[in-house]
Amino acid sequence: MKCTSYKELYKKMNLTTDAFIVNQSDNDLGTIKEKIKESVLKGMTFCEKGVGLSRNMALMRANGDICLMADDDMVYVDSYESIVKRAYSNYPDADMIVFNVRIHQNGKTIEKVKKNGRVHLWNALKYGTVCFSFRRKNVLEQRVSFSLLFGGGTGNGSGEDTLFITDVLRSGLKVYSVQDVIADVYNDGSTWFNGYNEKYFEDKGTLFKALFPKLYFFPILRFTFKYRNLYEEDMSAFKALSCMIFGKKV
Incomplete structure (x- = not known):
């Protein structure tokens, strides 16, 4: 966690909803819970490594109906909560929705979602975790979680997000894509990419x-x-x- 406190990171990411922040460190520092205006911020620091592990910790301990997955280099747009609610209202049968996120890196801006519609196995591999939202209960009922064998901290580079969305689809859950932008990502380099070697x-x-x-x-x-x-x-x-x-x- 680059910020000095959970609350600082919460504000840096422009969050306004309930949030659960998982931080990996060299020490177990326990959990915190505090109120920020009308929202509840929970934080947990533990001594283990692996991005899939931290995502699963959040997935298990979150209590919202609809959850968003995030990285600490994201900044959400002011209206992200209403955008998410509107999308699930427009697609009432959606178990998971991937939203548009603008990636800013090396002077370029890339938008991840090009059109609205259904997501299938053949067009799902391009979406990363920062785009993911889902109905938590539906995902847990299908016993879908993030792989502990892929992603930062595992030795196998990236892939935990790709495996997650394909597992969601193979379980029979419905996934949609929505062009509305919910966040910007200011990426100053990958923790796992060291070139095409x-x-x-x-x-x-x-x-x-x-x-x-x-x-x-x-x-x-x-x-x-x-x-x-x-x-x-x-x-x-x-x-x-x-x-x-x-x-x-x-």
Whole structure:
């Protein structure tokens, strides 16, 4: 946690609703609970590592009907609560909604949601946790949680968010995307991305194997050629493909 207190982070993120902040540290510092205007802020600091673990801690201990997942580099727009409520009113059968978030990095701004509509397995892989909202009860009833084997602090790079949304879809829950922006992310660098090296592609292969145990070769092949322009200065397509195929065996 970059801020010196839970309350400072709450204000920095422009939060106005109930919030549960999980902080990972070298020490167990217990929990706090305080009132901020009409909302309740809860915080917990514990001595364990792994982004999936912290997300599951929040998922288990939250008590709201609709939950949003967040990172500490997010700043929510002033009207985010009404935007979320309106979306769930417009899609009453939605179990999960991915909202638009503006990513600001290296002088560029990327918006994550391009259109409103249903999310399926074939178009779900592009959404990160910062876009996620869901009906907590429905997700827990399907025993869906964040993987402890992927994401920061696990040694396997990213992927806990992709596994989460695909597990939601495979459980039969309905997922929608909404173009409305709920937050901005000011990203000054990843905790796991160190360039398009062998480890990066091995991790991708491992993730594709976890996502598609029997059909992993097809997304590996697609990734190799679709994103070739991103990595071709660092590695050949053949080498990238080889690393991903090796990764799926790890």
